[in-house]
Amino acid sequence: MDLHGKTALITGGTTGIGFATARLFKAHGARIAITGQDQRRLQSAKEKIGDDTLAILLDVRDQAGIQRMGAQIGAAFGTLDVLFANAGVAFSTPIATTNEATFDLLMGVNVKGVFFTVQAVAPLMGRGGSIVLNTSWLDEVGTAGLSVLSASKAAVRSFARSLAAELLPRGVRVNAVSPGAIDTPIHGKTGMSADEAYAFATRIQSAIPLGRFGRAEEIAEAALFLASDRSSYMLGAELVVDGGFAQL
Helix, strand or coil: CCCCCCEEEECCCCCHHHHHHHHHHHHCCCEEEEEECCHHHHHHHHHHHCCCCEEEECCCCCHHHHHHHHHHHHHHHCCCCEEEECCCCCCCECCCCCCHHHHHHHHHHHHHHHHHHHHHHHHHCCCCCEEEEECCHHHCCCCCCEHHHHHHHHHHHHHHHHHHHHHHHHCCEEEEEEECCECCHHHHHCCCCHHHHHHHHHHHHHHCCCCCCECHHHHHHHHHHHHCHHHCCCCCCEEEECCCCCCC
16 A cells, blocks of 8 residues: 555644554655644644644634645645545534534534535646545444534535545545544543543443444554555445444
8 A cells, every 4th residue: 555656635634543644644655744723733743743744734614724725735745646534523412402603613624624625635636646534433323412423424425425426537536434433532522521421432332343442543544545546446435444333
């Protein structure tokens, strides 16, 4: 799964799955750009991935910022071979208590952010390019209290199909990786209390056939496969990496 000579952009590349993917892509020869919202985490990730990493401060809800990012990628790389649209947020959204601000934040980052990121960098991508979208097991399983988050990820799953059809004439493939329950910092940002988070994690882990949470590095390996020419016959697909949770 060689990426030597290729350029790759990973949004949300400072922690968790995005960071693990950036490091793996780098190890396989790609020149890397990452985005993140926090300057300190961005600088730390840049140093750990490699000093030649292009690190861009970005809130993916900011469409003008996304366009500037596209221009920065073009100026630095000329062309882009791989996009891993990974930036996302996760919040509990009970029907009785979810407000409009939370709804808009989830949709703004997880749906609008993905769409306009693809829009900004697609012109830089040519034949043989690969776009990988980050979905979730939630687009397959109904889960109480996570309706808006689930809907946002289902929208991204739909993007994988429709954008694959739209970009096919240009030779750019679009696929998705669907992580199951992964041990990453995002679980500490759901808005659940400590007791609620523990109960949720315990319930989910007990239902995973492999009996454990996944690791960010395991999702990175799947993203690498979809980014590389090894997945050249995959288009509009969703590669599920969830320990069997949504399958068995």
